[in-house]
Amino acid sequence: MAVDPAAPQRYRRVQALMAARMAQQVLRxxxxxxxxxxVDASWLAVRAALMPIVQQAREQSAVLAxxxxTDARRDAGIDGELDPSDPLPLALKRLESALDVTGPVEFKxxxxxxKTPQQAMDAAAVRMVGSTQYLALEGGRQVMQRSVEADERATGYARVTDADPCAWxxxxASRGPVYKSAKTAGDPRQGGNRYHDACACQAWPAFTNDEPFIGVAEGLYDDWLRETRGRGGKHAVNAFRRWWEAEGRAQYRAPGQPNP
Known part of the structure; x- marks a missing residue:
């Protein structure tokens, strides 16, 4: 079966839609x-209502992943069955701490x-949505990463961005489908498993050593080589970031995005 080149972005959009729906519940x-x-008197009830929302969304993200x-592996023509890995359990204390810090602590x-009370409520809401989406989407991201690590037929995974990624x-994404584990080395861009609050990126598996770059990643790779020539380590990272913020971001077009 032929590999569908639109599948990675379609998967990323489905995960983003799930996260957006969860954010609506969190805000409500x-x-x-x-x-x-x-604040203190009402917070415990708020936190108790929020926790199952985040936990359920995390499981939904894992199910999608x-x-x-499974579909990507089949479409790549890989024989044999493989049960994708589960995400690591979300520790209760970690979830409680994330909610506490982005809720009452941020409000105070x-x-x-x-800030006015309404402004403080809004500021905390922004932080809380970003943090809870991170924890929810981590479910699917860990499924992808752990499955690639456990699958002998997988060669790595690529980072799939939205239409407006940050420099990081x-x-x-410019590395393409090279990430096999958290220990991938030899390049300052090695942290393929690192995400941030409000990050819309997802991981997508690769099953050959000549896997094509996803979307515009190949162009980003050329940009990386050009902008970091003669630099290494953090100096290369900073050079790419300066270029991205000055002009690269405005030129970037994710797959399916119209030209200006």
Missing amino acids: VWRELMNPAK RAAY KAIAAG CAML
Whole structure:
């Protein structure tokens, strides 16, 4: 069966839609249950309502990734069955801490900085959405990464970006399908498994050593070589970041995006 070149971006969009729906639920709970006049008194109920929302979204992300990995493996013509790996369990204390820091702690910091209660509520909401989306999407990202590591037929995975990646994500995408594990070395762009709050990137598996670059990643690779020539390590990273912020980002067009 022929490999569908649109599959990686389609998968990324499905994960993004799931995360957006979860964000709507998080915001609704925050706005309806949080009392800015009684932050500490109302927070425990808010946190209790938020936790299952994040946990369920994390499992949904993992389910989407398992199906996508199985389909990608089949489409690549790989014989034999392989059960995709599960994500690592989300520790309860980690989830509670993430919610505490982006909820009441962020609210109080905003108030101390002179924000109005409504402004503080909004600031905390932004932080909370970014953090909870990270934890939810981590489910699918870990399925992809752990499955590639465990699959002898997989050669690596690539980073798939949205239409407006930051310099860090564009840099990692420029490597193409080379990430096999967290220990990938030999390049300052080695952290393929590193994501950030509000990051829309996903991982996509590769099954041959001459796997084509996804989308515009090959162009980004050429950009990386040009902008970092003669530099190494953090100096190369900084050079690429300066170029990306000055002109590269404005020129970038993800697959399916119209030209200006």
